[in-house]
Every structure is written in C-alpha cells, then in structure tokens.
Amino acid sequence: xxxxxxxxxxxxxxxxxxxxxxxxxxxxxxxxxxxxxxxxxxxxxxxxxxxxxxxxxxxxxxxxxxxxxxxxxxxxxxxxxxxxxxxxxxxxxxxxxxxxxxxxxxxxxxxxxxxxxxxxxxxxxxxxxxxxxxxxxxxxxxxxxxxxxxxxxxxxxxxxxxxxxxxxxxxxxxxxxxxxxxxxxxxxxxxxxxxxxxxxxxxxxxxxxxxxxxxxxxxxxxxxxxxxxxxxxxxxxxxxxxxxxxxxxxxxxxxxxxxxxxxxxxxxxxxxxxxxxxxxxxxxxxxxxxxxxxxxxxxxxxxxxxxxxxxxxxxxxx
Amino acid sequence: xxxxxxxxxxxxxxxxxxxxxxxxxxxxxxxxxxxxxxxxxxxxxxxxxxxxxxxxxxxxxxxxxxxxxxxxxxxxxxxxxxxxxxxxxxxxxxxxxxxxxxxxxxxxxxxxxxxxxxxxxxxxxxxxxxxxxxxxxxxxxxxxxxxxxxxxxxxxxxxxxxxxxxxxxxxxxxxxxxxxxxxxxxxxxxxxxxxxxxxxxxxxxxxxxxxxxxxxxxxxxxxxxxxxxxxxxxxxxxxxxxxxxxxxxxxxxxxxxxxxxxxxxxx
Numbered sequence: 079x080x081x082x083x084x085x086x087x088x089x090x091x092x093x094x095x096x097x098x099x100x101x102x103x104x105x106x107x108x109x110x111x112x113x114x115x116x117x118x119x120x121x122x123x124x125x126x127x128x129x130x131x132x133x134x135x136x137x138x139x140x141x142x143x144x145x146x147x148x149x150x151x152x153x154x155x156x157x158x159x160x161x162x163x164x165x166x167x168x169x170x171x172x173x174x175x176x177x178x179x180x181x182x183x184x185x186x187x188x189x190x191x192x193x194x195x196x197x198x199x200x201x202x203x204x205x206x207x208x209x210x211x212x213x214x215x216x217x218x219x220x221x222x223x224x225x226x227x228x229x230x231x232x233x234x235x236x237x238x239x240x241x242x243x244x245x246x247x248x249x250x251x252x253x254x255x256x257x258x259x260x261x262x263x264x265x266x267x268x269x270x271x272x273x274x275x276x277x278x279x280x281x282x283x284x285x286x287x288x289x290x291x292x293x294x295x296x297x298x299x300x301x302x303x304x305x306x307x308x309x310x311x312x313x314x315x316x317x318x319x320x321x322x323x324x325x326x327x328x329x330x331x332x333x334x335x336x337x338x339x340x341x342x343x344x345x346x347x348x349x350x351x352x353x354x355x356x357x358x359x360x361x362x363x364x365x366x367x368x369x370x371x372x373x374x375x376x377x378x379x380x381x382x383x384x385x386x387x388x389x390x391x392x393x394x395x396x
Numbered sequence: 397x398x399x400x401x402x403x404x405x406x407x408x409x410x411x412x413x414x415x416x417x418x419x420x421x422x423x424x425x426x427x428x429x430x431x432x433x434x435x436x437x438x439x440x441x442x443x444x445x446x447x448x449x450x451x452x453x454x455x456x457x458x459x460x461x462x463x464x465x466x467x468x469x470x471x472x473x474x475x476x477x478x479x480x481x482x483x484x485x486x487x488x489x490x491x492x493x494x495x496x497x498x499x500x501x502x503x504x505x506x507x508x509x510x511x512x513x514x515x516x517x518x519x520x521x522x523x524x525x526x527x528x529x530x531x532x533x534x535x536x537x538x539x540x541x542x543x544x545x546x547x548x549x550x551x552x553x554x555x556x557x558x559x560x561x562x563x564x565x566x567x568x569x570x571x572x573x574x575x576x577x578x579x580x581x582x583x584x585x586x587x588x589x590x591x592x593x594x595x596x597x598x599x600x601x602x603x604x605x606x607x608x609x610x611x612x613x614x615x616x617x618x619x620x621x622x623x624x625x626x627x628x629x630x631x632x633x634x635x636x637x638x639x640x641x642x643x644x645x646x647x648x649x650x651x652x653x654x655x656x657x658x659x660x661x662x663x
Contacts, residue, residue, distance in 0.1 A: 128562055148565045155566040161559035165581040174577075175567035219563075226567060 079104055080125060080230055080262065085134035087120055087286075094120040095131070096286040102230075102279075107256050107263045109273035111309070112283035118266045119234055121283070125264065126155050126232050139229055154223030154261075158235040160215040162207035168194070168218050169203040175226035193221040196255070213244040220252075224259065233265040237272065249276045270310050274298070282306045314363050316387055325388045326365035328353065328375055336384035339363065344377050353377060355385060423643065430636040441637035446614045450622040451641065456530070457605075457618065458598045461537045465594050469545025470587065474579075476546070477553040491546050494539055502539045503607025506532060528610035533618065536604035541594045548590030552583045589656040596649040599642065619645075 080102040087095040095117045102108045110118035123129040125136055127148035135144045143151050163171050169190055176186045194200050197217040207215055216236055223231060236252075237245040253276050256263055267273050273280050274294040281291040282305070290297060290306045301307035307320060314323045316337060329336065339355040342362070351372040353365045365385060367375075375383075430438055441447065472491065476484060494502070510516050510526040519526060526532045560582065564574040580587075602620040610616040617625065619642045626635035 126566060128566070148562070149568045149570060151566075153566055155563065157559050157563060159559060161563035163560055163563075163578060164556075165584075174564065174569075178568045178573060222563075222567065 079137075079139065080264070081135075081137040082121065082125060083135045083137065085121070085124055085136070086132045087117075087124060087129065088132055093286050095124070098134070098286070098288055100281055100288055100291065102262060102264060104262050105260050106279055107253075107265065107277050108279045108281060109277035110264065110266045110281050110283055111268070111270060111273040113268055113309070115285075116283040117286040118268075118283045122232050122234055122264060122266045125230075126153050127151050128155070152226075152229040154226060154228035154231045156216070156219050156223050156231070156233045156236045158238045160207070160212075160219045160239075162210075162215050162219060164207050166206075167203065168199060168205050168207070168210070171207070171218055172221045172225050174222060179226065189225060190221075193225055196224075196258075197221045198251075211244075212240050213248055216240065216248065217251075220255075224261070228261065231261045231263040233263065235266055235268070238267075245272070252276055274310070282309060284309075312364070312366075314365065315361075316357075316363055316385065319387060321387050323352070323364050323366035326363070326385050327388050328365060328367060328371075328377075329384050329386075330375070332384045334386055336386040339383055339385050341377060341379050341381045341383060343379055344372070346372075351377070355383070357385075426636050426639050426643070429633070430640040433633065437633065438637050438640070441634045442641055444634075446617065446622065447634075447638060447641075449614045450617045450619045450638065453530075453533075453617065454599060454619040457534055457537050458595055460534050461541060461598050462591060462594055464538060465541055465545050466587070466591060468542070469590060470549055470580075470583075473546045473549040473553055477550055478558060491543050494542050499536070499540050499601065499603030499605075500607060503536055503604040506535055506539075506604070506608050510535070527608050529616065532608035533605050533616070536608050537598050537601050540601050540604055541597045544593040544597065545587065545590035548586045548593065549583050552586035553579075556582045585656055585659045588659075589653060592649050592653045592656060596646055596653070599645050599649070 082098055082100050085095050085098045087093075098117070098121060100121075110121060112118045120129060124131050125138075127136075127143065127146060131144065135142055137143065138151060138153075148155070163174065166174070172190045172193055173186050176189060181189075190203070191200070194202065197220055199214060199217055199221065202210070202214070202218075207218065210218065220236075233252075237248050240248065249272055252265075265273075265277060278293065279291065280294055280297055282289045282297060284305050290302045292300075297306055298310050301310060304320065307313055312323050313320050314326055315321075316326065327333075332338070337357055339357045341353060342356050343354040345352040345354070346369070349369055351367050351369055353367060353372070355363045355365060357363060363385065377383075442451075472487070475481070476487060476491075507527055508514050510519065510532065512520050516526075524531075526535070560578050561574050564578045565571075569577065600620060601618075602624070605618055606621055606624070609618070609621060611621065611625070613622075613625065619638055622638045623635050623642065626632075626638060
C-alpha cells in the first residue's frame with residue numbers, strides 16, 4: 079500500500095497541497111483527477127520523490143520514504159512528454175534501469191524483448207525515439223518503467239500529449255495491461271472520462287485538497303461536494319436542485335412536482351438526445367434523454383412539457 | 397523581399413568584392429607568398445627548431461586549456477541552467493567578461509596579479525614562475541576562451557530540460573550515472589562545438605599571450621608570436637610559413653565546427 083499522510087507543499091506563495099492524506103491499496107489503479115493547479119501532479123511527484131513535501135509523510139509498503147531519493151523508492155514514473163532518452167535506441171531505453179542494476183546481459187536482453195512484446199513494440203529494438211510516433215514513445219516509456227519491476231507505477235498525464243483517437247486506444251490498452259501485470263498504479267489526469275474509463279478508484283482534487291475518493295460509480299452517483307458533482311459530468315439545476323441531465327424526466331402530463339417548461343431546442347447526438355428547456359421563470363435547463371424516449375414523446379421546439387427529477391429509487395441499478 | 401534582377405546582381409557584386417578584398421585576398425596572398433618558392437622552402441621554414449618549438453608550445457597550451465575549460469564550462473553551464481542560487485545574473489555577466497575585455501588588458505592584469513610585485517607575486521618568489529612562462533600563457537588563454545563551452549552548452553541544456561534526468565533517477569540512476577549516461581550524451585554536439593571554438597580561439601590568441609610571454613624564440617614563443625616576431629625581424633618567408641601552419645590548424649577547426657554545428661542542430 080502507498081500512503082500520503084498530511085502532506086503540505088508550497089511553491090513560494092502558491093499552496094499546492096493542503097494537508098493531503100490518501101491511501102492507495104495494493105494492485106489498484108487509482109486516478110488523481112482534477113483541473114490544472116489542483117495539486118494532482120504535485121502529489122504524484124511527492125509520491126515519486128521528485129518533490130519533497132514541506133511536511134507530512136509518504137509511506138510505500140510500510141516504509142517511510144519521505145526523505146528517500148527517487149532512485150531508491152522502487153517506483154516507475156511515466157511523464158506526459160515521454161522523457162525518452164533520445165540518444166538511445168528503444169532497446170537501450172528499456173534496458174536502462176536493468177543496466178544500472180548491473181543485471182546480466184542475457185537477462186537484460188530477454189527481459190527487454192519480453193517487455194517490448196507486452197507493450198506491442200516487438201521488432202522496434204533498434205529504432206530511436208525520434209523514429210516512433212507519440213503513442214509508441216509512451217508505450218516504450220511504460221516498458222522502461224516496468225522493466226525495473228516497480229512496486230508502484232506512477233503516470234503523470236501519460237496520454238495528455240496524444241491525439242484523441244490514440245489516447246482512447248492507449249487507455250483501453252493500459253487497463254488491460256494493468257489487469258495482466260497487476261502493479262499498483264497511480265494515474266494523474268484532468269480528463270474525467272479517462273479517469274472513469276481506466277481507474278477502479280478516483281481521488282478528485284481541487285485547490286490542493288482531496289475532495290472525495292471512491293469508485294467511479296460512487297463518485298458519479300453520490301458526489302459529496304458540488305465540485306465533485308460538476309467535475310465528473312454535466313449538471314442541470316431544477317428549482318435549485320442540482321442533478322444530472324439524464325435524471326430529468328420529461329412527460330406530457332404533470333406528475334408529482336413536475337415543472338412546466340417549453341422546448342427551446344432539440345439536439346440529436348446519436349443515441350443521446352439533448353433537450354434544451356425554458357421554465358416559466360425563463361431559466362434554462364438542459365435535459366438528456368434517449369433516442370427512443372425522444373421519439374416516443376415526439377419532441378419539437380416550442381412544445382410545452384413537464385419536467386421532474388427522477389427519484390433515486392427510479393434510477394435503474396446496474 | 398523581392399529584388400529586381402539589376403540591383404540583385406549589383407548587391408551580390410558588392411558583397412563578393414567586399415569579402416574578396418577584405419578576407420580572401422589577404423589570406424590568398426599569404427598562401428601565395430608561402431609557396432612562392434615551392435613546398436621545399438615552406439618545409440625548411442617550418443622545420444626550424446623555433447618553428448617546431450612554437451608549434452608544440454601552441455598545441456601544449458591548447459591541450460591544457462581545453463580539458464580545463466570543458467570541465468569548468470560544463471559545470472558552470474549546469475549550475476546556470478539547473479541551479480537556483482542568488483547571484484546567477486552576476487555569474488552570467490562574469491562568463492561574458494572575456495568577450496568584452498581586450499586580450500591586452502587580460503595580459504596586463506595577469507602581470508598585476510602574478511608578477512613579482514603583484515598580489516600573488518609570492519608564488520614567483522617561491523620559484524614557481526607564472527608570468528613570462530608557460531603557466532602565464534595558459535592562464536591568459538583560459539581567460540580569453542572561457543565563455544565558449546559555457547555558451548554553447550547552456551542553450552542545449554535548456555532545450556533538453558531535466559525530464560530525462562528525472563526519468564533516469566526514477567529508474568535507479570544516481571547523479572553521477574545520470575550525468576554520464578544521460579546529460580553528457582545529450583549535450584555532446586553542443587559541447588563538441590564549444591570545444592572547437594575554444595581550440596580555434598586558443599590557437600589564434602595573440603594579445604594576452606604576447607604580454608605574459610618571455611618571447612624567447614624556440615622556448616616561449618607560440619605560433620602567433622612566431623608569425624609576429626619573424627615579421628618584425630624581416631624574415632618574411634618564415635613569417636608567412638608560420639602563418640600558413642596556423643591557418644591550416646584553423647581550417648581543420650573550421651571544418652569540425654561546421655560539422656558539429658550541423659550535427660547539434662539536427663540532434
């Protein structure tokens with residue numbers, strides 16, 4: 079298990095981490111999610127030993143490593159911009175940590191080939207990083223970090239510099255890799271979709287604090303703060319109540335405490351249909367419904383309808 | 397900017413005539429004079445004891461100065477780029493000092509410091525000759541060539557950033573291993589370029605060295621001093637021959653320089 083205990087960090091006047099405590103269970107894939115400046119990268123770098131906290135402690139597998147240098151922490155770190163060793167071949171990049179550990183030549187060669195196979199770069203041994211695409215470079219960086227069999231793998235916005243399509247492929251790939259390799263992993267991201275897709279646990283951060291830690295489902299369905307609510311997905315406000323747009327139920331008849339609204343615009347986004355509504359007070363509310371339900375209701379701009387929030391017991395359990 | 401054909405040719409002519417008159421003609425003239433009486437005469441001039449001594453002394457100074465400036469230059473460049481210390485601005489200015497100060501002043505200041513009446517004059521009294529001896533010439537050459545390695549390595553360090561070094565440290569490398577395996581290979585072309593500039597400048601240094609050299613022919617005469625002294629003694633063929641040797645070294649440096657500059661821009 080990795081733990082940060084009451085960690086404080088300042089950069090000059092900037093309060094980067096405010097009394098942060100978190101526990102990361104063995105074998106989990108935890109995402110640190112938050113907007114830029116929320117302290118998520120700083121926390122990761124403190125765990126790695128690339129930053130020293132002003133106060134507080136970092137514990138890896140029961141050992142206080144707060145003042146241990148990164149080289150002795152048994153970590154693997156992957157940087158947003160790959161940090162590939164440009165003057166080395168793919169083979170030498172991946173072998174770097176093993177050579178530092180003075181492993182035998184045959185062992186290194188075998189292990190490098192094995193890792194390149196795992197990350198899908200078999201046959202790329204003699205290439206240089208400049209001859210690889212961004213996605214390939216990042217997979218090489220992952221192989222390099224995994225080569226030293228770290229107790230924990232730390233990923234700092236690993237897909238942030240990649241195209242949307244490559245990013246999506248790589249995160250699916252990372253999820254599978256984690257299922258195979260089972261190394262405790264901490265991933266920093268500002269993309270809530272990425273966090274929900276990849277991680278089994280998410281810690282939402284804001285202004286140097288951890289707002290909430292939980293499974294993606296927990297955070298989405300039972301956010302404890304408004305920040306977590308709004309950061310994990312779109313929100314709509316109906317009569318002062320903040321809910322998810324898909325928890326707004328449209329109907330022709332007034333049910334319970336339904337509010338009368340007029341449809342301003344209907345947007346078809348494939349399976350999802352977004353309905354922009356105006357209530358009697360002139361406030362805008364956006365509801366989300368499905369293609370089938372929209373067709374059932376026969377929605378059109380200018381139509382008068384009723385909207386209410388779905389009661390929790392009506393939210394279908396998965 | 398688009399320039400019409402007529403003015404374009406005129407501009408090119410002016411530029412070529414300028415370069416030709418100011419650079420190519422003087423150098424060409426020396427080459428012509430050197431080989432006027434054949435290769436044999438040239439060889440006789442550069443194989444005299446004084447010539448051989450001057451060539452070896454010049455190379456000796458280069459051989460001492462370059463390693464010192466490489467170690468110091470890389471260290472200072474690292475400190476300037478990676479370090480966060482007070483007085484960085486002052487260090488930056490000091491590194492550029494040799495560009496601003498005339499070499500003659502460097503020579504005079506060295507005499508003020510190391511001469512018998514100077515602050516460190518005691519060293520000479522103790523029998524360790526600095527001024528009018530090899531150490532003085534080495535000090536003078538170090539002074540004038542000091543900025544080159546720092547100034548060539550610094551931008552490269554800026555450009556590569558420190559993520560590769562951090563990555564190496566997370567992979568278990570200590571500072572020393574990181575320096576040898578990551579930092580040094582990353583800056584190698586910039587460093588090579590800085591070394592060649594240092595060599596070229598050290599070969600050609602005249603002003604500072606002439607002040608601190610005893611000027612004894614065959615003993616404390618560098619190639620540049622040999623050229624000047626032979627010229628003053630009206631040994632013109634000897635002077636031209638020595639100048640040609642100097643230019644030969646410079647040419648090699650120039651070719652290496654272009655090569656390294658090309659490599660460092662590509663890397």
